[in-house]
Amino acid sequence: MSPTRFLPALALLACAPALVPGAARAQSAPIVVSGEAVPKGKQALSLDALRGDGSDAARLFLQVLRKDLELSGWFVPTDNPGGNVSLAGSVRTSVSGLSATVTATWMAGTRTRTWSKEATTAGVRDAAHAVADAVVADVAGKKPMASSRILFVGRRAGAAETEIYACDADGGRPSAVTSDRKLCLSPNWNPGANSFLYTTWLTGTPAVMQVDLGAGKRTYVSTQPGMNQGAVKNPRTGAAAIVLSRSGMVDLYLVDPATRRVLDRLTRGRDSEASPTWSPDGASLAYVSDAGGVPRIYTMALAGRQPRRLVYDGTIRENVAPEWGPDGRIAFCGRSGGRYRVYVVDPSKTPAVPEAVSPADGTDYEDPSWAPDGRHLVCTRTAGRQRFLVVLDTLGDPPRNIPMPIAGDWYLPSWSDNGVRTLP
Amino acid sequence: MKNLLRVPLAACAALALAAGCRTPPKAPPAEDDGTIVESEFPGGLEAPGDLPLGNIDFSKLAPVVPPAAAGIAPVYFSYNESAIPASEQGKVANAALFLMQNPGVVLLVEGNCDERGTTEYNMSLGEFRAQSVRNALVAQGIEPARIQTVSYGEEKPAVPGGGEAVWRLNRRGDFAFFQR
Numbered sequence: 001m002s003p004t005r006f007l008p009a010l011a012l013l014a015c016a017p018a019l020v021p022g023a024a025r026a027q028s029a030p031i032v033v034s035g036e037a038v039p040k041g042k043q044a045l046s047l048d049a050l051r052g053d054g055s056d057a058a059r060l061f062l063q064v065l066r067k068d069l070e071l072s073g074w075f076v077p078t079d080n081p082g083g084n085v086s087l088a089g090s091v092r093t094s095v096s097g098l099s100a101t102v103t104a105t106w107m108a109g110t111r112t113r114t115w116s117k118e119a120t121t122a123g124v125r126d127a128a129h130a131v132a133d134a135v136v137a138d139v140a141g142k143k144p145m146a147s148s149r150i151l152f153v154g155r156r157a158g159a160a161e162t163e164i165y166a167c168d169a170d171g172g173r174p175s176a177v178t179s180d181r182k183l184c185l186s187p188n189w190n191p192g193a194n195s196f197l198y199t200t201w202l203t204g205t206p207a208v209m210q211v212d213l214g215a216g217k218r219t220y221v222s223t224q225p226g227m228n229q230g231a232v233k234n235p236r237t238g239a240a241a242i243v244l245s246r247s248g249m250v251d252l253y254l255v256d257p258a259t260r261r262v263l264d265r266l267t268r269g270r271d272s273e274a275s276p277t278w279s280p281d282g283a284s285l286a287y288v289s290d291a292g293g294v295p296r297i298y299t300m301a302l303a304g305r306q307p308r309r310l311v312y313d314g315t316i317r318e319n320v321a322p323e324w325g326p327d328g329r330i331a332f333c334g335r336s337g338g339r340y341r342v343y344v345v346d347p348s349k350t351p352a353v354p355e356a357v358s359p360a361d362g363t364d365y366e367d368p369s370w371a372p373d374g375r376h377l378v379c380t381r382t383a384g385r386q387r388f389l390v391v392l393d394t395l396g397d398p399p400r401n402i403p404m405p406i407a408g409d410w411y412l413p414s415w416s417d418n419g420v421r422t423l424p
Numbered sequence: 425m426k427n428l429l430r431v432p433l434a435a436c437a438a439l440a441l442a443a444g445c446r447t448p449p450k451a452p453p454a455e456d457d458g459t460i461v462e463s464e465f466p467g468g469l470e471a472p473g474d475l476p477l478g479n480i481d482f483s484k485l486a487p488v489v490p491p492a493a494a495g496i497a498p499v500y501f502s503y504n505e506s507a508i509p510a511s512e513q514g515k516v517a518n519a520a521l522f523l524m525q526n527p528g529v530v531l532l533v534e535g536n537c538d539e540r541g542t543t544e545y546n547m548s549l550g551e552f553r554a555q556s557v558r559n560a561l562v563a564q565g566i567e568p569a570r571i572q573t574v575s576y577g578e579e580k581p582a583v584p585g586g587g588e589a590v591w592r593l594n595r596r597g598d599f600a601f602f603q604r
Contacts, residue, residue, distance in 0.1 A: 160580070166464065175461030179468050183579055185543065202472070204482025204532060204600075205574045209472060216465045218472045223479050226573050227551045230544060243548075245573075248555060250548045272552075274544040288544065295545060320542050333542070340542075366542060385586070405460050412543065 043140065044083030045075040050102060053092035057121055061091050061100060061128045067170050068132030073375060073397055074140035083107070085139050089114075097121040102131050104139050113138050125173060136373075143326070145169050145373040150402070151177070151187040151196055151414045152389060157407035164198055164211075165410070169371065171389075171402035177211065186412060188232045193416035197221060197231040197240060197257075208242055210257060221257040230275050231255075236282030239263055243274055252276055252287055266305070277324045286310065286322040286330055286347070297322045297332055299347055310347060311354055319343070319354075325370035326417065331357075331377050333366045340364040342379050344394055357394050365390065369415045378402070380411040387411040480530065480572060485602035488529050494522045498582070499557055499597040503538070506552035508560060516557060519599050520564040526601075531566075533557045534598040535575045536582070538591035543577060550575030557597040570604075 047066060052058030069075045075085075089102040097120040104113045115134050119127035126147070133144035146169055154165040154176070164187050167174040178184060183201040190196055195212045202209070208222040208231040222228045226245035233240050244253045244262075252266040252273045267273050271291040278285050284301045291298075291307075295318045298307040311319050316334035323331050331344050334354065342365045343354035357377065358365035364382040371377065371391075381390040381399075387409040389402040404410055474481070490496045495518040499508060508516060523529060535554030537546040554573035562568050581594045 162579070165460075173461070175464045177464050177469070179463045179465075183576065185547075185579070201574070201576075202483065203479070205479070205572055207479075211469060213464075215470075217470045220472055225479075226555070227547065227575060229547055243544075245548075245551050245555070250551060272545075272548040274548055295542075320545065 042074055042076050043085055045069055045077050045135075045139075046079075046081050046083035046086040047077050048079050048081050049086060049088035051090055053090070055093045057093055057098045057124050058091040060124050061098060061119075064125050064128035064170065064172065065102075065132050068129060068146040069135060071170055071391075071400070072132070072136045072140070072142070072144065072146065072373070073393055073395060074136060074142055087135070094118065098124050098127060100127060100131065102135075104135060106139075125168065129168065129170075142375075143373040145371040145376065145415075148372050148416045149193065150369075150378055150389070150416070151189060151198075152410055153185055153187065153412040154404070155409040159408070164196075167402065169415070174404055177213075186230050188230075188414050189416040190233045191235045191417060196414070197233065199229050199231070208240070208255075220260060222255050222260060224262070232276055232278060233257065234278050234282045235280065241266070241276035241278065241285055241287075243276070250274070252285075266300070267307075275321050277322050277330075279324050280326055280328060286324055288320045288322065294318055295320050297330070299330075310352055311343075311345060312351060313354055316343065316354065321367050323369050325374050326372060327374035329374075331368040331370060333368060333379075340366050342366075342368045342377060342392060344377075355394075357392050358390075359399065365392070367412050368392070369413050371415050372417045378413040378415050380413065389413050482532055482572075482600075482602055485530070485604065488526070488601040488603050490522050490599075490601060494518060496522060496599050496601075498599075499553075500592060501553055501595040501597070503591070503595065504541075504549070506549060506556050508556050513560075516560045517564065519557075520561050520566055522601070523561070523566050523570065528604050529570075529601050530604045531561070531571045532600040532602065533561075533571060533573050534580075534600055535573065536580055536594055536596050536598065537578045538594040539578045539581065539586065540591070541578070543579075546577035547575050550577045553595075553597050 052062050066077045069077050084107050086105045087102055091100045096118050100117045102115050115131055117127045117131055129146040132146040136142055136144040148169045149166050151164060151166050153162050155162045161181050162184050164177045164184055165174060166177050180202055185199050187196050187198040194214055195210055197208055197210050199206050200209050206228045207220055208228045209218050210221050211218045221240060222242050224244045224246040227243055227250060229243040231240045231242040240255045240257050242253055242255050243250060249270060250272040251268060253262050254264040254266060256263055271289050274288040276285050276287045284299055286297055286299045288295050289298050297310040297319045299310055300307045316336050318335040319332050321333040325331060329344050329346050331342060333340050334343050341356050342358040344357050345352045345354040366380045368377045368379040375394055377392045378389055379392060380387050389410050391400040497515050499512045499515050502509060523531060533554040535550035537550050554575055558571045558573050561571055583590045583593045
């Protein structure tokens, strides 16, 4: 059930006690049942008893928390009482900046859970994201995503070059990470989300660079002649899969980021490979190859090295830009009817049947990247000549734009895995 | 007002770096004020250091502009092709002659594509185009070590916009000469 369909039910719920004395209890029965039987269900989450002290920090906290809970896809926040779950507590300024205490009470009142969070003034957004993640994990029992971040490429209107940018999962706090005024592309978070790899043309030719966000440092990872593209670290070994053209052909290689040494060549031949992505256990990768004359996605176990074509759907002419998600499904971009759409497929199924998750609306959806909740994807949407970021929901909520405060092209997103943060 | 404040902050960070501070301070996170933080690292990320041995750092070389009489011009390609059309072979010969007459000059061949196709695919196609030009130059006697290739994919169009009249000008290999 979509949030918009749900809102009239909430309004009715709010009026019901006045209309029918004594009916409050009956009307507060679950509006949307959450559970295995209804995977697309949402819970009404009452926020009427969660109050701030009127300060800017408290207002920001409550605003971010509410938006995070809504964007999780599992809740419909409401200011009316009587939801499936109620959040109560106080958010007020403190010596350190902000102090928040939030208690969740389940409808029947049989279970409660309380979280406390202190934050500096600069950390208000992070604190709200952390509480939202705790609510999603404990109340909905789902993987959260509010504390994760999104990297992407930005080209400001009129600029020839690009920079790497980052924003929160809700699109807040957009910021430039690089400021080189050179071409740069293909940012990919490393496991843990404290660093990332990207390709830069800083010295005139492409090189893969690693940025350590904590220290503000960066180091060369691959400086092979020709292409150095699409680098992504193995979540288990740390080795980077990179597209290189050092042999004169475009192939996949394994590179040790610490020594820049090429460890192995994963593909050979005259075909071109692109866009490697690792399985969650690091034992396999998916990538694009034009071995069949058309770009298609293949999977390959590191042990064995036997490529296996992923999709056999004849209506999807090309399939490119795969990303292996945290729950084992692969998102990719396919061309159908002259337009690119985002599809999701389970590689463990035979046959693997792709399901479209972006609308067929006459625009192009490309470069999907999974949120750590395994439910949402961020991708590039091209409408006319404009590229911008859109979040897709694999369970059917409508696409959500991530608006940027300045004009430009925003594309090639990478969503971090840093979705779970524990509260003190 | 916040944007105005960020400028002196960035300037201070740059001064701190110049004074020997190795790690630039992180900018405070923005609130939801509808702005974009110009850099999470005022003063920029720490420089990555010199390129490893064996790589040419073209950003440190002086560009060489060939005289008009040398006839240096972009090599244009057909759609989705990396083979040099017969009509473009003369341009490669001109570049080879210029390199022979200027032994201290090195060349970066830049492969480019029109906007059709995905970013990653066009990056590969641009690389193949650059390598086609490089191979043709080597076949004409130019030392391989003097030529490197780079692909910009669809990221550096010579002409913005769409339509075949524009696309044909963007499917190209550019010659960038530098003094070694």
